[in-house]
Amino acid sequence: MDGIARTTNPLTAQVQTFGGQSLEDTLYDTVFPDLRLIRRGKVRDIYDLGDSFLMVATDRISAFDVVMPNPIPGKGRILTRMSMFWFGAMESIIANHMITADADEFPESCRPYAEILKERSMLVRKAEPLPLECIVRGYLSGSGWKSYQESRSICGIRLPGGLQESERLPEPVFTPSTKKEAGSHDVNISFGEAEDIVGQDPAARLRDISIAIYKKAVGIADQCGIIIADTKFEFGLVGEELVLIDEILTPDSSRFWPKDAYRPGRAQKSFDKQYVRDYLLSLEWNQMPPAPELPPDVVENTRRKYEEALRRLTKPSNLMVS
Numbered sequence: 001m002d003g004i005a006r007t008t009n010p011l012t013a014q015v016q017t018f019g020g021q022s023l024e025d026t027l028y029d030t031v032f033p034d035l036r037l038i039r040r041g042k043v044r045d046i047y048d049l050g051d052s053f054l055m056v057a058t059d060r061i062s063a064f065d066v067v068m069p070n071p072i073p074g075k076g077r078i079l080t081r082m083s084m085f086w087f088g089a090m091e092s093i094i095a096n097h098m099i100t101a102d103a104d105e106f107p108e109s110c111r112p113y114a115e116i117l118k119e120r121s122m123l124v125r126k127a128e129p130l131p132l133e134c135i136v137r138g139y140l141s142g143s144g145w146k147s148y149q150e151s152r153s154i155c156g157i158r159l160p161g162g163l164q165e166s167e168r169l170p171e172p173v174f175t176p177s178t179k180k181e182a183g184s185h186d187v188n189i190s191f192g193e194a195e196d197i198v199g200q201d202p203a204a205r206l207r208d209i210s211i212a213i214y215k216k217a218v219g220i221a222d223q224c225g226i227i228i229a230d231t232k233f234e235f236g237l238v239g240e241e242l243v244l245i246d247e248i249l250t251p252d253s254s255r256f257w258p259k260d261a262y263r264p265g266r267a268q269k270s271f272d273k274q275y276v277r278d279y280l281l282s283l284e285w286n287q288m289p290p291a292p293e294l295p296p297d298v299v300e301n302t303r304r305k306y307e308e309a310l311r312r313l314t315k316p317s318n319l320m321v322s
Helices: 075-089 108-117 142-151 191-198 200-223 274-281 296-313
Strands: 004-006 029-031 036-040 044-048 053-057 098-100 121-124 132-139 168-174 226-238 241-245 254-258
Touching (some): 053 075, 053 108, 075 098, 075 121, 075 200, 075 296, 132 200, 168 200, 200 226, 200 241, 226 296, 274 296
Antiparallel strands (some): 004 029, 036 044, 098 121, 132 168, 132 226, 226 241
């Protein structure tokens, strides 16, 4: 039985290339009748294959924890490529849940959907997600800047006075939040509250690993002309083993700033979905569902920003843009 790749007009009329392949059809969600869907997240559809999960990165995009009604063409492929790059780079710090991202190596039950799955899906180990978003901030931006203006602190962490918007912090800080389902907002919490949720020792380990990953990523990105202002990680347990899950260091989960344009004291140019957030903030929208449609120029510019981040972080020859 054929899988269904649902798309959204008029975006289906746009044709781009990614890795030499046509992106004429964007993927908003998946319907694989022979597979068991267990969760449709903000971006990923997750199927239970028995001894593993199949994670499919769609082209959906969310902002303020609300899924937008139209997709960003090729975004799922970009996220998958970037996560694979970073998972590999961080294996010396912590293992991850990925088994393979090669659709040809997926179980036989996935074969009818191979064309849809190609380059935008991962076969992963089954992990029990921990109920925290593990956020590391190296620069003062977003909700961190707003919190600093109000209390000179972020998630209970006191910071020096006189800092500017987008200024680099003396040291990266770990600022966890709760994990919520699509349509509800994550809530920033203190480290003490994180300890109450997962335990004292696990919270300390999550903090230390998150900061170690962030510092290593900052060094890699710096050589590519990118500042990673902040990012968030998700972790899970495979048995008793702590592993990275979901995605890592993508434009969906991080703030990527061009190094050559960085100037503290203002908002920064970016290669991430801050561009979408800024557009939405210009509207009279209460940041609750339903979300407004994104204009074609916002969709296209967002796609190009994501591609630029991938181009800089990985081999340019592996990415073709129209």
